[in-house]
Amino acid sequence: MSLDLSALRQALHRQPDPSGQEGGTARIIADALRGTAPDRLVTGLGGHGVAAVYDSGQPGPTVMFRAELDALPITEASGVAHASDRPGVAHLCGHDGHMAILTGLAGKRPQRGRMMLLFQPAEETGAGARAVLADPAFTALRPDYAFALHNMPGLPLGAVAVAAGPASCASVGWRIAIAGREAHAAFPETGNSPAPFLARLVDHLAALPHCPDAAMATLCHLSMGAPAFGIAPGQAVANVTLRSNSDAGLARLETDLQSWLDTHAGGLSVQITRHDHFNATVNDPIAAAHVNAARASLGIEHAAYTFPMRPSEDFGAFSAHAKCALFFLGAGETHPALHDPAYDFPDALIAPGVAMFGAILAQVMG
Ligand SMILES: [Zn+2]
Ligand SMILES: [Zn+2]
Structure with missing residues (x-):
């Protein structure tokens, strides 16, 4: 196949979808x-997901590689020629690059078993992987192994970081709606203001250990009352993100x-709704060993990294169904961070990304 993967990546970058x-x-x-010429091409998986299967026709495991389709609701400020032409939406997590890498594997048939390429929807909200898993069309394809990479600014360009065990944190968003009773600002004692409770809540969250080994809470949004001077408030809302390096740790925190x-x-009445729930990604020791052996076979440098990554990855949802490994591919020590408006995926990572997945396939099929 002779697809120009950089051109594909830049075309995807130019027209991002949330x-x-x-x-x-x-x-x-x-x-x-x-x-x-895939043996199977499935579209509409868990929403807009796409999967292609390349079957050797011989018995053997199904090995899945995953990329993400979605972009972020952030305005790009990279200044590159292929910048987003959609106001307020941009590929600032590098999912355009991950898709180009996966497309670089298309057409490859393993010696035995099957290779599956999954382009999953809605990674950024934590909904996509679970929606794919819940889709009956995916049940028939269910992989024995699943691998994904994420580019990682801060690590040397092209270096690989991988480890068995926790790879990314579990997290969940809590919207805490607090209701008391409004009153005239001259007689606040006749109402029931959420302010003192909110102040204690902010202190309580700040006192939690800010360390992914245990648990952390990030106060993301706070609103109370009306922007007026004559009313003592009766309503408040706090958005809090809870995070831990394990699903059990997150459950305890909740x-x-x-x-x-x-x-x-x-x-006061306190109502909670849960949003953007991500499982922890836990790398299977065998799958992680395959990634590390693939790295060594290609002579790629191993990057030092403190696992797990604090941000969540909804790839974790696959851990319960397949031997999974998520690894990081360095995007350069000084590269703008993921979700930074100035971020753009480095095209130099496409070739090593394709090579890594190809070598992982060879390791598993050994
Ligand atoms: Zn992201
Ligand atoms: Zn991402």
Whole structure:
């Protein structure tokens, strides 16, 4: 196949789609895959997901490689010629690059078993991997091994970091809606203001250990009352992100916070809704060893990295169904961070990314 993967990457970058609305991106990918004669091509997986299967016709494991279709609701400020032409949406996590890398594997048939390329929707909201897993069309394809890479600014360009065990944190967003009763600002004692409770909540969250080994909470948004001077407030909302290096740790953090809220709410009503839940990604020791052996076989440098990554990755949802490994591919020590408006995926990572997945396939099929 003779696809120009950098040109594909830049075309995807120019027309990004937000999470859950990746129809245009999925069409570009499906068209590119059709030209590589897959044995199966499945579209509409868990939303706009696309999967291509290349079958050796021989018994053996199914090895899945995963990329993400979605971009972010952030305005790009990279200044590159192929910058997003969609206001307020941009590929600032490098998913355009991950898609180009996966497309570089299209058409490859293993010696035995099957290779599956999965382009999943809605990674950034944590909804996409679970939606793919819940899709009956995916059940028939269910892989024995699943691998994904994420480019990682801060690590040397092209170096690989991988380890068995926790690779990315579990997290969940809590929207905490607090209701008391408004009053005239001259008689606040006749109402029930959420302000004192909110102040204690902010202190409580700040006192949690800010360390991914245990648990951390990040206060992301706070609002209370109306922007007026005549009303003592009766309503407040806090958005808090809870994070831990394990699913069990996150569950403990949620139970503890719930009981703290119950204990301290007094006469206020407190309603919680959960959003953007991500499982922890836990690398299987065998799968991680395959990644490391692939790295060594290519002579790629091993980058030092403190696992797990604090941000969450919804690839973690696959851990319960396949031997999984998520690894990081260095995007350069001084490269703008993921989700930074100035970020752009380095095209120099496409070739090593394709080589890594190819070598992993060879290791597993050994
Ligand atoms: Zn991201
Ligand atoms: Zn990402």
